[in-house]
Amino acid sequence: MIRRSFLKSLGALSLFPLSGQAKSRKSPTPYGGQGLFLTTWRFGLESNEEAWKSLKAGGSTLDAIEQGILRCELDPHERSVGLGGRPDRDGIVTLDACIMDHEGNIGSVCGMEGIATPLSVARAVMEKTPHVMLVGDGAQQFALEQGFPLENLLVPDSEREWKQWLEKSEYQPVINIENHDTIGMIGIDAKGKLAGGCSTSGMAFKMHGRVGDSPIIGAGLYVDGAIGACTATGHGEEVIRTVGSFRVVSGMSQGLSPRDACKAAIEAIADFFKRRGKDWSNTQIGFIAINAQGETGAFALRKGFNYAVKDANSAELIDAEFLLD
Numbered sequence: 454m455i456r457r458s459f460l461k462s463l464g465a466l467s468l469f470p471l472s473g474q475a476k477s478r479k480s481p482t483p484y485g486g487q488g489l490f491l492t493t494w495r496f497g498l499e500s501n502e503e504a505w506k507s508l509k510a511g512g513s514t515l516d517a518i519e520q521g522i523l524r525c526e527l528d529p530h531e532r533s534v535g536l537g538g539r540p541d542r543d544g545i546v547t548l549d550a551c552i553m554d555h556e557g558n559i560g561s562v563c564g565m566e567g568i569a570t571p572l573s574v575a576r577a578v579m580e581k582t583p584h585v586m587l588v589g590d591g592a593q594q595f596a597l598e599q600g601f602p603l604e605n606l607l608v609p610d611s612e613r614e615w616k617q618w619l620e621k622s623e624y625q626p627v628i629n630i631e632n633h634d635t636i637g638m639i640g641i642d643a644k645g646k647l648a649g650g651c652s653t654s655g656m657a658f659k660m661h662g663r664v665g666d667s668p669i670i671g672a673g674l675y676v677d678g679a680i681g682a683c684t685a686t687g688h689g690e691e692v693i694r695t696v697g698s699f700r701v702v703s704g705m706s707q708g709l710s711p712r713d714a715c716k717a718a719i720e721a722i723a724d725f726f727k728r729r730g731k732d733w734s735n736t737q738i739g740f741i742a743i744n745a746q747g748e749t750g751a752f753a754l755r756k757g758f759n760y761a762v763k764d765a766n767s768a769e770l771i772d773a774e775f776l777l778d
């Protein structure tokens with residue numbers, strides 16, 4: 454009796470186990486059963502279309518996510534992902550990405566230079582190496598061995614912005630709370646297979662070597678095929694501190710809806726700020742989530758975060774609910 458209630462309270466508090474608790478869940482498909490994608494920010498609209506095409510052409514959820522994110526990574530006008538991403542304080546563009554599938558396979562690259570498509574490299578790490586994460590020169594070397602082209606990722610507009618930023622003497626990475634632009638995409642296919650990916654050039658003008666949440670499994674992305682998936686955008690240090698995406702999936706495993714699980718993770722971030730007495734006026738964070746039943750939700754720390762949703766019947770951009778105005 455005592456043991457049972459102890460275990461019950463542990464279950465309510467603990468972040469573990471996830472899959473074990475979710476095995477009994479049924480998987481109806483309220484999204485129409487044809488698949489669904491959820492992507493951070495406005496560029497998610499186009500990326501979702503690309504993902505949808507891949508799915509309809511017979512690709513897996515993972516293939517679709519790779520195609521959707523590639524679309525954004527290869528666009529030189531997107532200034533915080535892939536080619537054209539803003540550089541670090543030394544003027545070097547370094548990219549981070551990670552990927553996770555339904556079965557729990559993972560791959561990640563951090564601080565990689567000169568390769569425009571880090572998500573595909575992360576997938577190659579997952580599929581072709583015995584490892585899960587490669588960083589810096591090692592990630593680039595591996596990418597070159599895999600045939601990825603070496604390119605100059607610093608486009609003139611980003612270089613101009615960096616030079617303007619250099620005119621100020623103090624070191625202050627730019628946190629544009631309206632415009633955090635990591636692409637995080639999660640999806641589910643007709644068979645209920647979940648997957649996710651996350652790709653970014655990170656915080657603009659960051660210290661060389663700084664890594665945010667986006668390539669960290671559990672922080673910027675987490676997928677548990679039996680429960681759901683979550684990805685994050687925004688101030689990566691805070692998402693790492695709270696193991697944000699894992700926290701959201703864990704919340705769903707305890708029975709929270711995707712929206713409520715995202716909200717709980719945002720509240721945890723707010724609590725950590727309060728506890729530490731830190732200024733959070735420049736911080737924005739957003740989570741998007743989907744559960745194994747295909748229900749979706751999102752929540753942000755502040756006003757201004759939107760995300761794109763696409764299924765067989767509709768494609769829309771949704772303003773996320775938020776904690777602070």
Ligand code: ASP
Nearest residue numbers: 633634635655665687689
């Ligand atoms: N999450 C990214 C990072 O901290 C940045 C962003 O989403 O704007 O690197």
